[in-house]
Amino acid sequence: MKSAGWIGMAIVAVLVMPLVAVALIAGGAIAPAAIASTSCGGPVAVTAGAWRPPMTGTYRITSTFGMRLHPTQNVYKMHAGIDLVATGSKTIVAAAGGTVTEASWRGGYGNQVLIDHGGGIQTRYGHLAHTPSVTVGQSVQAGTPVGVEGATGDVSGAHLHFEVRQNGQAIDPKPWMAAQGVVLDGRQPVETVAAPPPAADDASAGIGFGLPAPGTPVKHSASTPAAPIPENMRQFYVAAADKYVMPWTLLAAVGMIETRHGALTSVSSAGAQGPMQFMPATFAKYGVDGDGDGRADITNAADSIYSAANYLTASGVSKGEQGVRDAIFAYNHADWYVNDVLTYAHAYGGGTVMGAVENCGNGNGNGDPSLSPLAGPRAAIVLTWANAQAGKPYIFGGTGPAEFDCSGLVQMAFKQIGINMPRTAGTQRDWLAQGNGFRVEPGQERPGDLIFWDSYLGPNQVGHVVIVNDPATQTTIDARSTKTGIGNFSYSSSGKNIYEVWRVGNVDAPA
Known part of the structure; x- marks a missing residue:
């Protein structure tokens, strides 16, 4: 999506597993032979035990x-x-x-x-x-x-x-x-340091990383310094970044390079409009109501900035440093543009992207439907182990053995049968989409399937994962929140922007 604005080149208590679940998974036939899983494992678990600040006082x-x-x-x-x-x-x-x-x-x-x-x-x-x-x-x-x-x-x-x-x-x-x-x-x-409260009641571990450094070539940033940001525009950048969970400086950098934070209001020669220079067709898909007036207006500053945040997250900005670069490149297909945006973002203070440092590729596909599903006896091992963790606390970033977060519980549950998944909910979904599993329609889930939905990372990103425990009662075994810990909960889809059911393939089995 191309524009010709100022610089503008924009967006082109252990619980017993329900007997019904045991019956559903243990009564199956002998499993078909397993296949080797696709790569993309998560970070190795740290063995250092408890962590604390490196200073003894304030x-x-x-x-x-x-x-x-x-x-x-x-x-x-x-x-x-x-x-x-x-x-x-x-x-x-x-x-x-x-x-x-x-x-x-x-x-x-x-x-x-x-x-x-x-x-x-x-x-x-x-x-x-x-x-x-x-x-x-x-x-x-x-x-x-x-x-x-x-x-x-x-x-x-x-x-x-x-x-x-x-x-x-x-x-x-x-x-x-x-x-x-x-x-x-x-x-x-x-003495009073505690785990950070998730932004939502349920959240996976957010492995953050800094905005990548700009490279070469650059174009406008080599001669045009970052301009001061009008306060109203800064407030929109910060609010949109908070909703979509990204550094506000990244949005400010796009606003700088496109229209100098709204100072230039002309329509580009390609037809791009508004402070963040959207093509109307792209805005029709990604435009959101940022100011709460009930409509998304391409020329409205709040709507334009929120829509840019929506587009960047949908383009994979949380998927490691390369994901940041790819998302900016999706905004405008030019290497100099990527480096100019990163240069301006760092000039405005840089920041941290909440997401996984590993990139498990495109998670928008449906996986491999021809793949043999996880064998019943193996699913039974996963569920038995996971249910045995019930009553333990939810800790943001927890990978056991005393506490877990949602994706940490899933990762460790599947390790019991030799399956090595990535660390976060989003990368686990992407790993499945690479060919290690396949999507099934809601209502067709089985015990041992995984359900992903959006949570603390914003509406475009998977932030929570649960293991289906009993489809008959629509209950899970999962690490739900700091309030509830690990246990059996409902997996209702009410209010979820993302709600996907995935079946793990019969991968990584012992020989």
């Missing part, structure tokens, strides 16, 4: 993850962690249990410590005031002191530089720590 965050103007080098570069400044105790501690692999001076980090927590996860603690208080090879627990906040290395003032690295790559610490039940907002002393 603090404030002075710099976030992502591209920024370096405070001393005065160049635009990637900031691989977050900076915390103590407002109480200056003691720095291990965020979780693990083994110290570095405890020394390291260039711009100054005095620093690197801890390996297993499962490909490491944390780094930079700019410590003195030689670290731990040594290489030492085993530490969450809360073990590693040093004192300082200003060693390439810094402009005393603070802790805190990194989380996954398989060697730096990831945004805030959403990753949130998935471990730790809110890094500085407002709470460690």
Whole structure:
């Protein structure tokens, strides 16, 4: 979808499993031979146990993850962690249990410590005031002191530089720590830190990641700096981003490149209209009522911005860094456009995308209907194990054994029969669509099927998954919410924008 606006090139208590369920699945014939599953597994579970903030008292965050103007080098570069400044105790501690692999001076980090927590996860603690208080090879627990906040290395003032690295790559610490039940907002002393409440009553784990850095080529951002944002437009960007769960800066970047935040109001030569430059045909499909007046107006600022958020999420913006790039590219098919948008987004502050760091491809298909369904005896094992978890608490990011979130419960249930699914509800659905399962019509579900619906990630994204326990009573076994924990619940589709029933194929069986 093409426009010719200002810069405009826009969107082209353990419960017993019901006897009826046992009868339905255990009485089947011997299973057909299983096939190898399609790839795309989730992140390896972290083995470090409990997590906590890396400071012993209150603090404030002075710099976030992502591209920024370096405070001393005065160049635009990637900031691989977050900076915390103590407002109480200056003691720095291990965020979780693990083994110290570095405890020394390291260039711009100054005095620093690197801890390996297993499962490909490491944390780094930079700019410590003195030689670290731990040594290489030492085993530490969450809360073990590693040093004192300082200003060693390439810094402009005393603070802790805190990194989380996954398989060697730096990831945004805030959403990753949130998935471990730790809110890094500085407002709470460690004694009262709790798991973040989901935005909805039911939610899968949101493995967040930072907006990717811009690459080359660029076009307009090379010579035109990001313009100030009018307050009314900023409010629309923030509100739309909150509903569709994305950084508001991404919407602001599109608004900047398209019409300089609504300053240019002409229709493009291609016919694109409004502050976010939609073609009418595209707006007819993706346009939403952003201001609540009962209609979607292509020229209305709120409607246009909400519609852009709707389009970006529908285009896969939550599917890892490549998903962000693909969604921007869908808005306008040009590499320079993708890089210009990311440049402006970082200029406005960057941010975190709530979604999975892994990309399991296109989840819009129906899978492979010719695939042999999960064999009855294997489904029985899944359900027996899952029902045995009933009564345990729901914890955002939980993968067991003491607590789970919805997708964590599903992932572990299917591991009991050798099936390795990805980590989040959305990627589990996409994994099935790749050929590891197939969709069935609501009303045709069987015990062991999975039902996905939208939740905390907004109306366009899968945010919750349940295991069908008993179709006769339309009940599940799932990790439903922090209030209810794990148990048997209704799987009514009432009020769901997404409601899909999937049957797992007979994949990954032992030889």
